[in-house]
Amino acid sequence: MLAFFCNATKKFTTTNNNKTMENILFDFISKYVTLTEEEKNAIVSLDIFHSVKKGTTLLKEGQKSKESYFVLKGCIRTYYILDSEEKTTAFYTEMEALTPPCVVNKTPSEYYVSCLEDSILLISNSDMEVEINGKFPKFEIMCRMLSEELLAKERIDFDEFKTSSPEQRYLNLVQSRPDLIQRVPQHQLASYLGMKPQSLSRLRARIIDKNKS
């Protein structure tokens, strides 16, 4: 596992780039708690900033992992392989966090996580988190706030999915995450929207048709 990550990821070499990413992270954290310099240094010294190449697989089905991901730049996706077919279920882009269920439940992973674009990620592991949460209760508070917020968001997204038709779901996505439409391949978008690539293609043609007349 460790060897895997050493191959897959590369730590920063340029201090400049690193500094920018640290600031982006601290800006994000400042929405939840106010960190002291000491606390900021504690985070930086964890060496969790990683540059990951497009196409890299971060987690495979069946693996046990303790890694969580936070996207500073780029995009990662989660997908299952069911009946030897890829089913993409989520995309995580800038300022979005993913702790795979297998980390929380300590079970082998049901899905894959891979990198859709050259990305800069924060990769932490749960042992590390236990340690730092013990030292700085502020982190514990931030994690609680963030989890609660993400849970609320996830439930709203799920509700929206349940209560709308495939076409409406596509239109919602165009409104709420227009960047995804551009940066993600159609067939992955399709399964993210709970349909087949052909259906998405047809549905798009139908919408264009409607707008013409």
Place this chain on the structure above:
Amino acid sequence: MLAFFCNATKKFTTTNNNKTMENILFDFISKYVTLTEEEKNAIVSLDIFHSVKKGTTLLKEGQKSKESYFVLKGCIRTYYILDSEEKTTAFYTEMEALTPPCVVNKTPSEYYVSCLEDSILLISNSDMEVEINGKFPKFEIMCRMLSEELLAKERIDFDEFKTSSPEQRYLNLVQSRPDLIQRVPQHQLASYLGMKPQSLSRLRARIIDKNKS
């Protein structure tokens, strides 16, 4: 708002019943943290155990609320009214917790919460939680663990929903929450499964047909 809750809910009168519910709660909590007698007393003295009658509306669209619910016994559901149609999106039964998004985001509620059966609920409000989390960091830790666990669960459920057909979703539900099939009206189950009541009815007939031949 306060008046509303005073009408809607009734505190326990019998010490016995109350004791049982407290023990059920403490058993649940013990899966996350170990409480001292002092901490247990702190919880009990909050007076958050409520008996709620079937049909009671706990939260309405447009309301601002700080209340979270934890079901000790019974069942509550969340539903939207869209195009003057009820869309049920979730059921919470024994040992399940709901903090409506409006509480987290401090916005008016998008949906309704109501009581499907005579229930015993823990109703807490977020001010109360801030206070007790400040006093007992252990509660903060428990809340983080619970939120992370619920988020992982919610994401798995959403993934499962996206990757399966309406029929498969119904069969999954029969497997994973057979009690719901019994205790919940069909038309509410239908929108929970993302379809119309007629479709659920037809789909069930289809499944029975298949099993005959």
Place this chain on the structure above:
DNA sequence: TGCGTTTCTTAACTTAAGTGAACGTATTTA
């Protein structure tokens, strides 16, 4: 108990998604 409402089912018809196949266009890689 009886009246009205809600809930569930069935049916005929419409609409849209799933399926399998073909085709053109990138993109990869040998």
Place this chain on the structure above:
DNA sequence: TAAATACGTTCACTTAAGTTAAGAAACGCA
């Protein structure tokens, strides 16, 4: 550069869900 692979679109056909309507059964309340 040529062959192979992956991707997106289109089409014809199948299957299933949405819609509208009607009737039966169950339930709630006066």
